[in-house]
Amino acid sequence: MRASSYHINTLKEAPAEADVTSHQLMTRAGMIRKVAGGIYTYMPLGLRVLRKIENIVREEMNRAGAIELLMPVVQPAELWVESGRWEQYGAELLRIKDRHQRDFVLQPTSEEVITDIARNEIHSWRQLPLNFYHIQTKFRDERRPRFGLMRGREFTMKDAYSFDRDAASAQASYDLMYQAYIKIFTRLGLEFRAVAADTGSIGGSRSHEFQVIADTGEDLIVYNPDSDYAANIELAAAPTLIALRGAASETLVETATPDAPKCEIVAAQLKRPLTDTVKAIVLATEAADGKAAPTIWLLLIRGDHSLNEIKASKLAGFENGHRFATEDEILDTFGCVPGYLGPVNPRKPVVVIADHTVAHMNNFICGANREGFHYTGVNWGRDLPEPQVADLRNVTAGDPDPQGGHLAIQRGIEVGHVFFLGDKYSKALDATFLDTDGKPALLQMGCYGIGISRIAAAAIEQRHDARGMVWPKAIAPYEVVICPMGWNKSETVRNAAETLYRELEQAGVEVMLDDRDIRPGVMFAEWELIGVPVRITVGDRGLKEGILELQARSDEAAAKVPVAEALTAIV
Ligand code: ATP
Ligand code: MG
Numbered sequence: 001m002r003a004s005s006y007h008i009n010t011l012k013e014a015p016a017e018a019d020v021t022s023h024q025l026m027t028r029a030g031m032i033r034k035v036a037g038g039i040y041t042y043m044p045l046g047l048r049v050l051r052k053i054e055n056i057v058r059e060e061m062n063r064a065g066a067i068e069l070l071m072p073v074v075q076p077a078e079l080w081v082e083s084g085r086w087e088q089y090g091a092e093l094l095r096i097k098d099r100h101q102r103d104f105v106l107q108p109t110s111e112e113v114i115t116d117i118a119r120n121e122i123h124s125w126r127q128l129p130l131n132f133y134h135i136q137t138k139f140r141d142e143r144r145p146r147f148g149l150m151r152g153r154e155f156t157m158k159d160a161y162s163f164d165r166d167a168a169s170a171q172a173s174y175d176l177m178y179q180a181y182i183k184i185f186t187r188l189g190l191e192f193r194a195v196a197a198d199t200g201s202i203g204g205s206r207s208h209e210f211q212v213i214a215d216t217g218e219d220l221i222v223y224n225p226d227s228d229y230a231a232n233i234e235l236a237a238a239p240t241l242i243a244l245r246g247a248a249s250e251t252l253v254e255t256a257t258p259d260a261p262k263c264e265i266v267a268a269q270l271k272r273p274l275t276d277t278v279k280a281i282v283l284a285t286e287a288a289d290g291k292a293a294p295t296i297w298l299l300l301i302r303g304d305h306s307l308n309e310i311k312a313s314k315l316a317g318f319e320n321g322h323r324f325a326t327e328d329e330i331l332d333t334f335g336c337v338p339g340y341l342g343p344v345n346p347r348k349p350v351v352v353i354a355d356h357t358v359a360h361m362n363n364f365i366c367g368a369n370r371e372g373f374h375y376t377g378v379n380w381g382r383d384l385p386e387p388q389v390a391d392l393r394n395v396t397a398g399d400p401d402p403q404g405g406h407l408a409i410q411r412g413i414e415v416g417h418v419f420f421l422g423d424k425y426s427k428a429l430d431a432t433f434l435d436t437d438g439k440p441a442l443l444q445m446g447c448y449g450i451g452i453s454r455i456a457a458a459a460i461e462q463r464h465d466a467r468g469m470v471w472p473k474a475i476a477p478y479e480v481v482i483c484p485m486g487w488n489k490s491e492t493v494r495n496a497a498e499t500l501y502r503e504l505e506q507a508g509v510e511v512m513l514d515d516r517d518i519r520p521g522v523m524f525a526e527w528e529l530i531g532v533p534v535r536i537t538v539g540d541r542g543l544k545e546g547i548l549e550l551q552a553r554s555d556e557a558a559a560k561v562p563v564a565e566a567l568t569a570i571v
């Protein structure tokens with residue numbers, strides 16, 4: 001490709017609303033353009049990255065025996081009513097009506113449609129196992145779609161669905177996908193970790209997330225450096241907090257600044273009836289009043305206790321001098337989204353009540369921790385029985401972690417998620433096949449998502465510097481850019497650049513020839529922003545000595561390469 005006939009439009013400034021690096025850099029590099037909140041046009045350079053990610057995912061899915069099809073974005077409500085998710089899904093599910101007032105949804109995932117396909121297409125055990133996938137646009141009406149491609153409303157996902165005869169075979173399909181995911185993220189060139197995870201609104205009994213490691217990630221991962229134990233804190237929340245009381249606490253406390261206890265943060269996570277929860281809140285706030293130091297109390301409540309429900313529970317005097325905060329109010333109070341926390345205001349005693357946002361609350365704790373606050377431990381409420389450390393076993397992914405192991409903590413971006421579904425959807429939609437004994441049996445299912453567009457953003461969050469993006473070769477928009485110095489002035493430079501360009505194209509390298517008449521400084525800055533892994537500078541001075549300059553994006557210094565060896569140095 002020649003830059004003069006391509007569309008390159010970089011910006012000096014990122015839009016004010018872009019508050020994560022990937023959003024800023026993708027916008028500045030002209031890879032995405034916003035159309036509406038959480039809805040973007042993938043511009044040519046951005047689309048190339050997405051296609052490369054898609055291709056790697058497609059190749060590895062095919063290699064693992066999955067079969068590609070394409071299901072629609074618009075799906076009839078009937079199937080969603082059948083599965084129960086029309087009721088359960090909540091506000092993230094975008095519901096639309098056609099001209100006849102019939103209900104439809106824009107798919108957030110495709111369990112319903114694929115199970116409908118399966119019940120019509122799969123008749124006999126002889127057809128199993130089967131794994132169908134597609135790479136398709138998803139829509140989720142996210143509450144705060146403000147991180148560019150990290151959390152879009154419209155985004156691209158690969159989702160696969162496996163069908164098996166029995167649980168053992170379904171487990172084998174799950175393991176196969178797990179292995180395929182390891183290959184995919186390794187090929188993408190990203191540092192990642194597979195962690196045990198919560199099953200969320202998809203349902204099912206077992207799941208793992210694939211997390212790209214990045215300081216700006218919204219998720220927190222707890223892992224044991226000495227064993228295979230790794231879990232999303234969403235799942236590990238209770239054990240982690242318990243661990244804080246015991247042997248493992250040093251790991252976390254180390255990250256705080258012990259000599260600067262500006263405020264205390266006390267957290268409790270209660271998987272208990274509402275009355276117990278309320279009692280604990282009272283105990284916690286009573287204790288808070290007696291303290292001299294300002295205290296922030298975090299009550300982590302897993303469950304569906306709405307604020308109104310809690311307020312209506314005759315919590316006499318509770319509101320006096322304290323503040324209830326919903327998740328939205330947390331944003332307002334602290335000026336940042338949970339997971340992207342800035343400094344906490346230590347002067348405000350706050351009671352935070354979180355419905356099923358344990359992960360966010362834990363991010364909050366650790367965010368505060370990182371700001372130097374002293375984390376004192378866990379208040380489980382005086383008369384509530386203490387959970388046992390042995391609970392740790394409930395969250396491990398197969399080989400239980402030995403009790404009391406030291407846990408480390410790390411931020412990540414969820415880029416993939418595999419679920420063992422069992423018969424959750426096949427039962428709801430009555431998807432059966434005839435088993436070896438001639439009797440109908442329910443299909444055993446698994447489902448497997450990969451956030452194609454989120455991977456592009458995650459790669460940037462993990463790999464960037466002050467000048468811009470630093471793409472892994474496998475997903476860079478172009479692998480090499482040739483920058484001729486004085487394209488319009490020197491025929492020698494033009495010829496050398498053209499020759500190298502032709503040779504690289506013939507060798508199958510994705511190369512950009514920058515034949516624009518712009519200043520070298522501007523040209524270099526633009527390609528550094530875009531993050532092309534290799535830049536070759538062709539100039540009169542070097543050519544006189546028979547050399548080109550080869551600059552790897554991730555290296556400090558450039559290398560001088562003899563013209564004749566340039567091709568082998570790159571390919
Ligand atoms: P999150 O916890 O970030 O909201 P999720 O758990 O809701 O994600 P899944 O239902 O597991 O997401 O979907 C599979 C994959 O789709 C995720 O692992 C992620 O990579 C991607 N994904 C989910 N939501 C979004 C989004 N709003 N924008 C971009 N990618 C997304
Ligand atoms: Mg989600």
Ligand code: MG
Nearest residue numbers: 200209414417
């Ligand atoms: Mg998640």
Ligand code: MG
Nearest residue numbers: 200209414417
């Ligand atoms: Mg998920």
